[in-house]
Amino acid sequence: MVDINENFLSLGKSYLFQRIAEKKTAFLQKHPEADLLDLGIGDTTLAPPKVAIEALIRAGNQMLDSPIGYGPSTGYLFLKEAICNEYYKPLVSSSLSKTTSYAPSSDEVFISDGAKSDTALLENLFAKESKICVCDPVYPVYVDSNALAGRLDPGYENAVYAQCTEENGFTPKPPSSAKEPVADIIYLCSPHNPTGIAFSYEALKKWVDYALEHKSVIIFDAAYSAFVTDPSIPKSIYEVENAEKVAIECGSFSKGASFTGLRCAWCVIPQSVIRSGKSLNALWNQYKSITSNGVSYPIQKAAEALFTPEGKCAIEENAKSYMASAQKLHSGLKNLNWKVFEKPSAPYVWCKSPVPLSSWELFDLLLEKAHIIATPGSGFGKSGEGYIRFSAFAKPSAIDKALVRLSQLYQEA
Ligand code: MLT
DSSP: OOOOOGGGGGSOSSOHHHHHHHHHHHHHHHOTTOOOEEOSSOOOOSOOOHHHHHHHHHHHHHHHHSOOOOOOTTOOHHHHHHIIIIIIHHHHHTOSSSSOOOOOOGGGEEEESOHHHHHHHGGGGSOTTOOEEEEESOOTHHHHHHHHTTOSOTTOTTSEEEEOOTTTTTOOOOOOTTTSOOOSEEEEESSOTTTOOOOOHHHHHHHHHHHHHHTOEEEEEOTTGGGOOOTTSOSSGGGSTTGGGTEEEEEESTTTTTOTTTOOEEEEOOTTOEETTEEHHHHHHHHHHHHOOOSOHHHHHHHHHTTSHHHHHHHHHHHHHHHHHHHHHHHHHHHTTOEEOSOOSSSEEEEEOSSOOOHHHHHHHIIIIIOEEOEEGGGGOGGGTTEEEEETTSOHHHHHHHHHHHHHHHHHO
């Protein structure tokens, strides 16, 4: 008889968003008439740019006339070139660091179905005994995937945690070389999920310097880069000098271009990231060719269209709209005496309840009394206990209604 992979036993009961989805389903079964407001998972509610959908349809029609079979497992050159020329080159030329000159070339870009899959699978590049470092709170995929790989104990005690606290403005420094174990694989997300706070250039540079000193590798999740407008905040880790020697970057079309349902993303592995004498780029190429036949042609055509002037403009408009909702939610909660934190750079509002409750107690209270779904902070890690995250990717009408219901709840309390 075959045994199961016992690393499953070190995982929590279920993945955070799966647990929330189950609670949502159970609530709706009990209250089918409820007007439930979902400010939980960061799922987009605006349409993808029209130019992308038109390209998708054109590509579908093209396949009727001249069928297209398997594509390259790492993605089509047309999309890789659009990412290099239309995204990275302009970023680097206006870079925050005056010395950086790195912009990836097409052979350093890998197309995938999502930053979730990339950030979950990239751990395959590294030795099992590598020490991982994550921020706390953090997007749970980073730790759960490492637990599945056998790198974490039950309870995940043996990871190195960089605490995101009110005191450090939710932007932690790298671990102290004197007091903490060396972090081999470092996961950073900026703007950060769940707090919405982004690393400044100076704060990110400290992490790059740490990785250079310790020969670590940073997996930089830039899924929320489309929302950055502050010129002092890097959208890409490659805006920091020498990052191309230590960093893999995961970019995504999901949040900025509303591709959550279409699925397309990329990751950059610079040729200069060499460990144990091997190029991580070559290893990932091999990994992709073994495990994937790539993302479908029409979806990659849709993603390519996002780099046209029309596509870029639509992404900017969508981002403005989500950030306006985030601002509204932020000030509304502040007026209701919730403790909210300044300057989120992504459409998430991270806050503390005005009453002392655990994150899950607050989740249940909001669900039962206000019919609002949010995401419990403790689901993102121990330092998230007592906090809750509201997603401003919800429809503006849902945000307005949620604020009214929260104010009523507050008056009743
Ligand atoms: C979130 O709500 O944290 C994210 O949307 C989940 C995801 O991207 O998988």
